[in-house]
Amino acid sequence: MNKILLCSASLMALLLSPALLAQTSLSSALEQCRTEQNALKRLVCYDEIKTPNAPVAATPAASGRSAEAKATRPAGNNDFGLEHKKTDDTADKVSAIVSKITYSPRKEMIIEFDNGQVWRQTASGTYPIKVGERHFIKRGMLGAFYLGNDNNNRTLKVKRED
Template identity: 35%
Template sequence: MRLSLIVAGIILMSANAYANTNLGQQLSNCAAKTDKLERLICYDELAANAKPSAHIMTTTNTTKVAPSEVPKPPATPNVVAPLVASPQVLSVDDFGLKTKVVEDEVDKVYFEVSAVKKAPYGELIITFTNGQVWKQSSPERYKVDKGQRIFIETGALNSFLLGTDDRNATTRVRRLK
């Protein structure tokens, strides 16, 4: 039984592959054209002549409908929306906030510490001279002093790392304000 299913599957796959060899030949003919416009026209003709695959042709409704009764899809306006938002420049004040989609993002920013507090579970809450407030999100101990110059850089998976140039260690932080 299992062997017959495997053989049937191989036969179906080979029949599908044989049917697609003509399409593959036509695609390679289009790809061989050196002029960009001729190549585009060739691909457009292939797409226009392509037959829908059997997977798309399956229907769940078996009732027959007269061609005059088939509802027409609503007309869509010919509006082209941009695929990518225009790039914005991220300033130091916006660093660490999740509200903006940015392509040209700052990787590392230096700050001077204005105040350091501890949260109830021992995490650092660091306020900088520009008013930003960051909280330590990793459990390790890390020493930060008032007036110290530190950096915050982007890490993996939209995380941020706090560190200093004097030390080789960093700690994960997240921005509160």
């Protein structure tokens, strides 16, 4: 009975001693950092303290494995949220010569170009334009289109009619 009691007591002491030692070394390290007057040195001191239950930082090998795991995911959701960033072969700017200008009942310009496209003014304001001039339609953000030319700095928001 004494042998079992002695073995269990020594086993318990062996198991508890690293935890107690780590706890006392942690508290002494914290106290040492607390006494540091320089703020930067105190911060560095706290950063250098190793706690026994702290998570291990990811190693480059581990991050490589996670990249491989991401690469093996199904390809169905890879483009989710990036649809608007896809580039396609559509032009960002089209130039044409104005062939006809008419006005709607609300005094919006309706511009017909020599390539057959018809565009309607959607924003308020005036824009200097004449039949026979070369103008361009450029693509804007969120599906907007702007009418402009190289001779002035102004643009006018338009939408395609046909």
